[in-house]
Amino acid sequence: MPPFLSAVYFLSCILNYGGDYMPKTFRGGVHLEYHKELTSSRPLQEVEASDVVIIPLKMHVGEQCKPLVKKGDRVLVGQKIGDTDAYVGAPVHSSVSGTVQKIDTALLPSGLRGPAIFIENDGLYEVDPSIRPKGLIEDLTPRQITDIIREAGIVGLGGACFPTHVKLCVPEGKHVEYLLVNAAECEPYLTCDHRTMLERTEDLFYGIKAAAKACGADHVIICVEDNKPDAIEIMQNYCDGQCQVVVLETKYPQGGERQLIKAVLNREVPSGTLPYEVGVVVINVGTAVAIAEAIKTGMPLIKRAVTVTGTIVKNPGNFIVRIGTTMDKLRDVVDGTTEPPSRIIYGGPMMGNTIHELDEPVVKGTSGVVVLSRDESPLIGEPDPCISCARCVDHCPAYLMPNILERMVAENKLDKAKKLGLQDCIECGTCSYVCPSKRHLVQWFRVGKMELAAQRRREEDKAKAKETGKAVSTGGGM
Amino acid sequence: MATSELLTVASSPHIRDKTSVEKIMFSVALALTPAALVGVYVFGWHALWVLLTSIGAAIAAEVIWQKLRGQRLRVYDGSALVTGLLLGMNLPPTAPLWMAALGSVFAIIIGKQVYGGLGANPFNPALVGRVFLTASFPALMTKWAFPAGYVDAFGQATPLASSVEVPMSKLFLGTIPGCIGEVSAIALLIGGLYLLIKRYIDYSIVGGILGTVVVLSLIMGVDPLFHLLSGGLLLGAFFMATDYVTSPVTPRGRWIFGIGIGLLVMLIRQFSSMPEGVSFSILLMNAAVPLINRATRPRIYGR
Numbered sequence: 001m002p003p004f005l006s007a008v009y010f011l012s013c014i015l016n017y018g019g020d021y022m023p024k025t026f027r028g029g030v031h032l033e034y035h036k037e038l039t040s041s042r043p044l045q046e047v048e049a050s051d052v053v054i055i056p057l058k059m060h061v062g063e064q065c066k067p068l069v070k071k072g073d074r075v076l077v078g079q080k081i082g083d084t085d086a087y088v089g090a091p092v093h094s095s096v097s098g099t100v101q102k103i104d105t106a107l108l109p110s111g112l113r114g115p116a117i118f119i120e121n122d123g124l125y126e127v128d129p130s131i132r133p134k135g136l137i138e139d140l141t142p143r144q145i146t147d148i149i150r151e152a153g154i155v156g157l158g159g160a161c162f163p164t165h166v167k168l169c170v171p172e173g174k175h176v177e178y179l180l181v182n183a184a185e186c187e188p189y190l191t192c193d194h195r196t197m198l199e200r201t202e203d204l205f206y207g208i209k210a211a212a213k214a215c216g217a218d219h220v221i222i223c224v225e226d227n228k229p230d231a232i233e234i235m236q237n238y239c240d241g242q243c244q245v246v247v248l249e250t251k252y253p254q255g256g257e258r259q260l261i262k263a264v265l266n267r268e269v270p271s272g273t274l275p276y277e278v279g280v281v282v283i284n285v286g287t288a289v290a291i292a293e294a295i296k297t298g299m300p301l302i303k304r305a306v307t308v309t310g311t312i313v314k315n316p317g318n319f320i321v322r323i324g325t326t327m328d329k330l331r332d333v334v335d336g337t338t339e340p341p342s343r344i345i346y347g348g349p350m351m352g353n354t355i356h357e358l359d360e361p362v363v364k365g366t367s368g369v370v371v372l373s374r375d376e377s378p379l380i381g382e383p384d385p386c387i388s389c390a391r392c393v394d395h396c397p398a399y400l401m402p403n404i405l406e407r408m409v410a411e412n413k414l415d416k417a418k419k420l421g422l423q424d425c426i427e428c429g430t431c432s433y434v435c436p437s438k439r440h441l442v443q444w445f446r447v448g449k450m451e452l453a454a455q456r457r458r459e460e461d462k463a464k465a466k467e468t469g470k471a472v473s474t475g476g477g478m
Numbered sequence: 479m480a481t482s483e484l485l486t487v488a489s490s491p492h493i494r495d496k497t498s499v500e501k502i503m504f505s506v507a508l509a510l511t512p513a514a515l516v517g518v519y520v521f522g523w524h525a526l527w528v529l530l531t532s533i534g535a536a537i538a539a540e541v542i543w544q545k546l547r548g549q550r551l552r553v554y555d556g557s558a559l560v561t562g563l564l565l566g567m568n569l570p571p572t573a574p575l576w577m578a579a580l581g582s583v584f585a586i587i588i589g590k591q592v593y594g595g596l597g598a599n600p601f602n603p604a605l606v607g608r609v610f611l612t613a614s615f616p617a618l619m620t621k622w623a624f625p626a627g628y629v630d631a632f633g634q635a636t637p638l639a640s641s642v643e644v645p646m647s648k649l650f651l652g653t654i655p656g657c658i659g660e661v662s663a664i665a666l667l668i669g670g671l672y673l674l675i676k677r678y679i680d681y682s683i684v685g686g687i688l689g690t691v692v693v694l695s696l697i698m699g700v701d702p703l704f705h706l707l708s709g710g711l712l713l714g715a716f717f718m719a720t721d722y723v724t725s726p727v728t729p730r731g732r733w734i735f736g737i738g739i740g741l742l743v744m745l746i747r748q749f750s751s752m753p754e755g756v757s758f759s760i761l762l763m764n765a766a767v768p769l770i771n772r773a774t775r776p777r778i779y780g781r
């Protein structure tokens with residue numbers, strides 16, 4: 001950065017924040033309308049599960065689970081009902097007690113259909129007797145902690161759903177200097193992490209301690225955006241010698257793992273690798289609380305904090321929702337909306353997925369349900385041509401050139417797109433958000449990435465076919 | 479959340495910024511208005527007719543082209559309005575109306591539509607129109623009108639071509655001969671600052687141009703303020719070099735682009751037979767934009 005710019009930046013920081021402190025941040029990104037005031041003062045509230053809960057067999061990155069129960073079986077709260085042998089994967093558990101109605105495909109929030117276990121809720125919430133406290137952190141070895149986490153089916157609750165035990169098991173030869181606790185909550189509308197910090201502080205720190213021990217981290221840094229002053233204060237009061245709070249500028253996508261590491265430690269995770277390459281592991285606030293629960297009570301991940309909100313929602317709030325609870329139940333909990341909704345989003349408005357029907361279940365990665373009206377999320381027809389305004393380039397937090405990437409993907413020049421960083425795109429959606437021509441930039445990048453993955457699979461199949469001497473169909477693709 | 483209502487299913491992000499191409503174009507037109515109004519005030523009603531003719535012809539050319547080609551009518555995006563207005567402001571106040579119309583049609587058709595319309599043109603369409611007129615009708619393009627009392631004091635040339643020193647206050651307010659839209663520095667600055675504050679234009683291009691002109695003026699031993707305020711420099715720096723389509727998209731590229739224009743302007747003004755070189759400098763740098771974009775690609779995160 002030229003010195004002139006540095007001076008201007010420095011000045012603007014002081015002007016913006018009265019010189020109290022200089023919140024850390026990354027280059028790029030965008031300031032949004034947050035609407036967090038709708039729910040930020042609404043305490044977490046337990047809600048009943050729906051009459052039928054739908055537990056998908058895949059709510060994580062990695063291998064899909066195989067069902068461990070069959071139609072007609074009686075299951076209990078916390079009982080493992082699906083598991084996989086694969087290392088990258090996580091078991092699924094029943095969130096209610098009741099009878100297995102069927103194992104069938106269901107429409108999932110990802111927009112895809114997948115197998116799921118439908119359980120008729122008997123309303124008794126009878127807990128599986130095998131659920132017992134796992135002992136004190138001091139007595140557990142790192143290996144034991146990660147085993148508990150795996151068995152509890154814990155995945156990254158920020159939305160990415162990467163299995164947490166894989167994240168915490170750092171490969172031989174790598175050392176974790178910092179465990180970053182991601183409390184940025186940079187998606188607009190969502191406040192469940194904020195409420196969790198205020199209301200479940202003790203469990204949060206318990207979970208952080210366990211995670212730090214599991215991955216062998218030297219230091220813990222809790223990273224909070226400066227729009228949550230009350231949470232920052234509580235975190236600072238709880239922190240002891242090993243742990244520290246870092247205040248971040250409120251800017252999207254500050255909660256992106258790579259952006260967080262850049263802002264807090266000024267380190268960049270090399271392209272195509274994971275954060276432990278630079279000595280960092282990042283976990284989300286909700287994940288830490290789930291870890292605490294799994295150790296303290298032995299209860300696996302069967303419920304999570306969910307913000308149900310929107311300006312048209314009559315009674316928005318933060319809720320503890322059992323996994324598998326369907327949207328129609330949540331609609332009743334918030335008393336519906338003042339006008340017909342246009343989009344119901346699982347997750348935040350920047351990266352979440354819209355659901356098709358109200359019978360889609362809340363899954364492990366559902367950090368919120370955001371209901372938007374037609375005015376708030378207008379339909380975009382044919383976009384205008386790109387006018388090279390450079391907004392996407394200036395705002396891209398991965399420092400890509402989305403305008404050129406879009407053209408490359410659209411023209412199916414995938415090799416060139418790869419060179420220009422297609423796979424370094426974090427799909428935060430900032431480029432599409434800022435585009436005055438309303439182009440579907442990030443949507444193209446998803447298409448391009450899927451096509452690259454399909455290409456890779458085809459090549460693998462070909463290699464396998466060569467090895468075995470058998471002909472394997474190479475058709476398909478997108 | 480009535481179940482009877484159909485839900486929209488779409489790829490994220492589900493919210494979009496409120497800026498749009500139209501909003502940007504109309505803001506640029508609004509920002510140009512003060513300078514255009516001063517032009518009309520200084521040079522009289524004929525200047526207004528020149529502006530209206532060039533705007534009308536630009537819009538008409540766009541509509542007719544899109545109709546003939548069976549394209550979606552995009553004239554509402556305001557880009558033809560901006561091109562027409564900019565071209566009009568780049569004409570001398572004595573320009574015959576047919577010439578204004580011809581320039582606009584050329585700017586829209588040859589400057590923009592033949593490349594594929596909005597977003598596809600390599601050169602600033604208004605400047606293409608102006609340079610076309612300068613090459614075709616050199617006499618008409620340099621026939622200046624004079625604000626009252628000007629000729630007696632300073633002779634019949636624009637300040638840059640003149641040998642007599644023109645007071646700075648006249649340059650600021652615009653009571654000098656020149657193109658309709660380029661004479662009033664103060665009005666151009668108001669419009670330019672408005673666009674900068676709204677972040678519709680980028681400070682690095684403007685800063686690159688103006689900074690280079692100041693530095694080179696000092697090196698060459700000429701008055702930097704005079705060079706900043708005279709000729710079409712402010713009009714070009716704030717409103718034409720910053721045209722999105724024809725300027726680089728990378729942060730470093732925009733600095734290089736601006737500095738390149740400033741350099742060319744001073745070289746042309748000091749060493750060529752032309753008194754004024756903003757249009758040619760911008761067009762030359764327009765041609766270098768793909769090269770600049772390629773050479774200044776940002777380093778990707780983690781690479």
